[in-house]
Structure formats: C-alpha cells, structure tokens
Amino acid sequence: MWITSSPTTALTPTTVALGNFDGIHRGHEQVIQPILQESRASTALEEQKGLDNLDESNFKETLPIRNGAANDHVYATMATFYPHPREFFSGEAWKLLTPRAEKVKRLSVLGVEQLVLLPFDRELASLTPEQFVEKILIQQLKATHVSVGADFRFGNQRLGTSNDLRAIASSFGVDVTIVPLFTYEGERISSSLIRESLETGDIDKANRLLGRSYSLTGVVIKGQQMGRTIGFPTANLQLPPDKFLPRHGVYCVRVSTSSLSSLASEQFGVMNIGMRPTVNGTSLTVEIHLLDWTGDLYGQTLIVSIEKFLRSEAKFPSLDALKSQIQADCAAARVYFGNGQ
Numbered sequence: 001m002w003i004t005s006s007p008t009t010a011l012t013p014t015t016v017a018l019g020n021f022d023g024i025h026r027g028h029e030q031v032i033q034p035i036l037q038e039s040r041a042s043t044a045l046e047e048q049k050g051l052d053n054l055d056e057s058n059f060k061e062t063l064p065i066r067n068g069a070a071n072d073h074v075y076a077t078m079a080t081f082y083p084h085p086r087e088f089f090s091g092e093a094w095k096l097l098t099p100r101a102e103k104v105k106r107l108s109v110l111g112v113e114q115l116v117l118l119p120f121d122r123e124l125a126s127l128t129p130e131q132f133v134e135k136i137l138i139q140q141l142k143a144t145h146v147s148v149g150a151d152f153r154f155g156n157q158r159l160g161t162s163n164d165l166r167a168i169a170s171s172f173g174v175d176v177t178i179v180p181l182f183t184y185e186g187e188r189i190s191s192s193l194i195r196e197s198l199e200t201g202d203i204d205k206a207n208r209l210l211g212r213s214y215s216l217t218g219v220v221i222k223g224q225q226m227g228r229t230i231g232f233p234t235a236n237l238q239l240p241p242d243k244f245l246p247r248h249g250v251y252c253v254r255v256s257t258s259s260l261s262s263l264a265s266e267q268f269g270v271m272n273i274g275m276r277p278t279v280n281g282t283s284l285t286v287e288i289h290l291l292d293w294t295g296d297l298y299g300q301t302l303i304v305s306i307e308k309f310l311r312s313e314a315k316f317p318s319l320d321a322l323k324s325q326i327q328a329d330c331a332a333a334r335v336y337f338g339n340g341q
C-alpha cells in the first residue's frame, strides 16, 4: 500500500473514502466499500484494454502497469487527517484504537491501495468546504468519486455537511456516495462508542461494534521477572505510545504471532493491564500469561485479541494471595474458552 503525508505525491486519479477512520469499525467498512468497487471496476477496464491489445509479439508492453499517468487505474484511497483533529484542537495527545501500523495492516486486508495522511494544521483547518473540495479532493487527489458517512462534517468549523460535499463535488463532475449510518442495536457505530465500551470493560460490545476483536500488537520486552517466581511467567508487551487501552484489569485473551518460530498456533491466555499495586509497581504494564505454554517470547511481536473482562486490578496483602487470584483468573479463562480443566 502506498502511504503519503504529502497529498501532492499521491497516486492519482483516486476514489476516496474521507474521514478519521480510527478503529476501522463496521460503519467505516461501509464507507470504504464503494471506493473499492469503483477501483476494482477500473482494474477490470484496464485488464480488458490490456487483453484487447494483447498479441504474442507485444505481451510485456500491453499488460497494465500502475505507475504514472499512462494507465486508467483509479486508486482506492483513504484520505484521513494527521494528527487527529481532536489532538490538534485540544493540544493533548490523542490515543488511537488503530495507531498507524495497525490501520495500514487492516486497510491492506480490506483492499485499500493508498493511505493519504492529510497534515491537519491551521491552514487545512481554515479551508472553507469549497476550498477543501477544490484544493484537496480535485486538484491534489484528482478524485473521481468520494465516499462519506451521512454525518460527515468538513471544512472550517465543520460547516460543510455530506450534502454540501455532494453539491460542491458535483460542480466538478465528481460523484459522492453518502453512506447511511450503520447502527448496532439502535446506536450509531462510532469510534467514540467503541472507546466508551472499552473504558467500561464491555469488550463484547466493543468487539461487536468493531466487527472483530479489539487487539493489541506489541513486542515482548523484559519485565521484573517476578512472575516466574510466583508460578505465572508473563510476556510484557511494549505498545505504540498512542495506542488506546481498555480499562485497567484482567482479561481473557487469544494470542498469536506473525512469526512462525514461536507460537505454533493461537494460544489462550490471561492479561493484566495496570500498575501492579501488590508489588508497588510504578509504571503501567500490559502483561500476558499464556495458559499451558512455556518458552521464550522476548523480542517476538504478539497480536493479543481481547475477548472478556474478568475483574479489576487489586492490591493483594501478599504474593500468595495474588497467586491464588491469578490461579482463579486462569480457571475462569479456561471456562470462558470452553476447555475447563
């Protein structure tokens, strides 16, 4: 996937899904679908042209190549803002459901070909809706089609609505798909609602809104190595600093790794997110104990899918008391994953 934070270097022409898209939830996927369809239609057209021109003597030259203006390919593009507008306006670091690497991975799976990170600064924030369309969408991205949700707002002071976008874009001959709001049990699916669910430990709801399990991807680093002394070795995860974490506490998780060398298949585990008050911890840690697994995971990248909130983190009077509780956590996780022992 081509990623650029300079819209003038975007691959063009484009079909554009527009918004913040933090989390890439089920509502976002509805907005992305039309641009994929349009891009695939252009690929089919290209391939047909390639085939029409094909003969044995010029085989190489007539296959469609996607570089430069010489082809008709329309690039399925997500145009999003960086930093997140909330971070820009509040001046405070904004934690993300999908930090950049995760977003890119998810978009690639969906078939998006290009991510354009529009630098969100005073200049961009002060563009009127008309200026935004003309400068960014038409001149820079050479959009042929744009897709947004019905509640999309844009331009200076968020004055432009999705209908305004359609009216302005149509004056340039560009179609706008306005996707009806995708709801779950009567509530509009949004990044904010997913954050709220994660904050309260309602993992089931967060995962249903997302359409997949909320996950943490990080490298295993060394902890204090006390876990093994109480019989529960843990993999301590280092996460991107801008990753949004659910409420502190203990969770049932599924763990996999992109590397073939460590975990042969997905493993079940228990995870603690918190300060470890029992051992007078001073920093936030995210640590996982894998059920029925021993081995070395240092340096490995783990993908941890969060499935269920079990309990809040607590300060125990002794390490033995903590150990008994972790044993109970493991038992609860086995029951949850259906292999009670």
Ligand SMILES: Cc1cc2nc3c(=O)[nH]c(=O)nc-3n(C[C@H](O)[C@H](O)[C@H](O)COP(=O)(O)O)c2cc1C
Binding pocket: 223, 224, 225, 226, 227, 228, 232, 233, 234, 236, 250, 270, 271, 272, 275, 276, 277, 278, 279, 287, 288, 289, 312, 313, 314, 315, 316, 322, 326, 329
């Ligand atoms: C499933 C699980 C639950 C935990 N619950 C708590 C807890 O409630 N309170 C606490 O202080 N620490 C808790 N911990 C963290 C332990 O204190 C920690 O694993 C131990 O201190 C070892 O840390 P280390 O791996 O950095 O050496 C938990 C750890 C796990 C794996």
Ligand SMILES: Nc1ncnc2c1ncn2[C@@H]1O[C@H](COP(=O)(O)OP(=O)(O)OP(=O)(O)O)[C@@H](O)[C@H]1O
Binding pocket: 018, 019, 020, 021, 022, 026, 027, 028, 030, 031, 147, 148, 149, 150, 151, 152, 153, 179, 180, 181, 182, 183, 188, 189, 190, 191, 192, 193
């Ligand atoms: N549930 C939904 N159904 C259809 N379109 C949606 C839905 N949620 C967001 N969109 C659209 O997807 C694009 C990206 O949405 P954006 O990330 O800005 O909103 P969001 O998920 O509601 O996040 P937040 O809660 O932070 O406002 C926008 O065009 C928006 O209108």
